[in-house]
Amino acid sequence: MRIAKRIGSALAAICLATAALWAQSEREYVIVVHGGAGAMRSLEQHPEQAAHYYAALDSALHIGAALLERGSKGEEAVIAVLRYFESNPLFNAGVGATCTAAGTFELDASIMRGEDLSAGAVAGVKHVKHPIEAAYRVMTRSAHVMMAGEGAEQFAREQALEMVDDNLYFATPKTLQWVEQLKQESKKNGTTGCVVLDKQGNLTAGTTTGGMFKKKWGRVGDSPVIGAGTYADNASCAVSCTGHGEYFIRHAVAYNLCARYKYLKEPVADAARHILHEELNAEAGNGGLIAVDREGNIAMDFNSGGMFRGYLYKERATGHVCGEVGIGQKLVPVSNHP
Numbered sequence: 001m002r003i004a005k006r007i008g009s010a011l012a013a014i015c016l017a018t019a020a021l022w023a024q025s026e027r028e029y030v031i032v033v034h035g036g037a038g039a040m041r042s043l044e045q046h047p048e049q050a051a052h053y054y055a056a057l058d059s060a061l062h063i064g065a066a067l068l069e070r071g072s073k074g075e076e077a078v079i080a081v082l083r084y085f086e087s088n089p090l091f092n093a094g095v096g097a098t099c100t101a102a103g104t105f106e107l108d109a110s111i112m113r114g115e116d117l118s119a120g121a122v123a124g125v126k127h128v129k130h131p132i133e134a135a136y137r138v139m140t141r142s143a144h145v146m147m148a149g150e151g152a153e154q155f156a157r158e159q160a161l162e163m164v165d166d167n168l169y170f171a172t173p174k175t176l177q178w179v180e181q182l183k184q185e186s187k188k189n190g191t192t193g194c195v196v197l198d199k200q201g202n203l204t205a206g207t208t209t210g211g212m213f214k215k216k217w218g219r220v221g222d223s224p225v226i227g228a229g230t231y232a233d234n235a236s237c238a239v240s241c242t243g244h245g246e247y248f249i250r251h252a253v254a255y256n257l258c259a260r261y262k263y264l265k266e267p268v269a270d271a272a273r274h275i276l277h278e279e280l281n282a283e284a285g286n287g288g289l290i291a292v293d294r295e296g297n298i299a300m301d302f303n304s305g306g307m308f309r310g311y312l313y314k315e316r317a318t319g320h321v322c323g324e325v326g327i328g329q330k331l332v333p334v335s336n337h338p
């Protein structure tokens, strides 16, 4: 009886070890980024402008991949990438953020760790230089998941994060023009996001944005809402969204994708397609998302004209690094853009 029991537990241990081996991704690490979704019509007509975006996506991927290559945790890569986007005026995050109807800049950001479902977010901050850092501090140094407005700013100050005195720090000549005119119906795309599968097999997701052009001051979109704009769970996927936030909140898009993967056993790309093209569409829920599942499969889908996006991964067996970046339908090899 005792021998049978021992054989039983040895078999169980072998099964568990085999399952763990099977669960290991064929990709040593994976990083996917987005820089917002939108019509992209003007960029199609101006390839010289598009080249700046290709180069920025390329840099973002390489910043993240260098950390992942070194064995850094996914959250370090996500923060480094999103800090880069927040400093780059091309994108609607940090400097370059779009303005509210009141002519102010109100920033939202969030981050989630798939290993233990811990998450942090800030909404409507006006003086935090890197909102993604503040979101990370909410996750790691507070008992909360989301903080907003002045309370979030005071918390960021207490955490000794870099602050800016003037809200116009986030303005660029282009956004300042909008602040002055505000009648202009143009809008800025460029919310940024990053999802990662690191060498330890952990998933992380982060998103940072200025929100929607001419939003009412005080309005909060999907980007800082865990489950809507951002979600990560090691049992399923890491997701970051961009687009018309109100729809992404109503459809709990980021969690919705993880749930389809987990419960319907849908491949990540099919789940993304279903949500963006059947539940949402270009009129009701214009936008896109990036996702990576626990096996390293990725999705980069959108129902808009285009989405700034890119991915990069390292094959475990061969050590090859593969990656592409794109704006419209077409993808081009990473570091080999026009």
Ligand code: ASP
Residues within 6 Å of the ligand: 036, 037, 189, 190, 191, 209, 210, 211, 212, 220, 221, 222, 223, 229, 241, 242, 243, 244, 245, 246
């Ligand atoms: N989703 C963002 C928001 O609604 C905006 C965007 O991604 O363009 O605030």
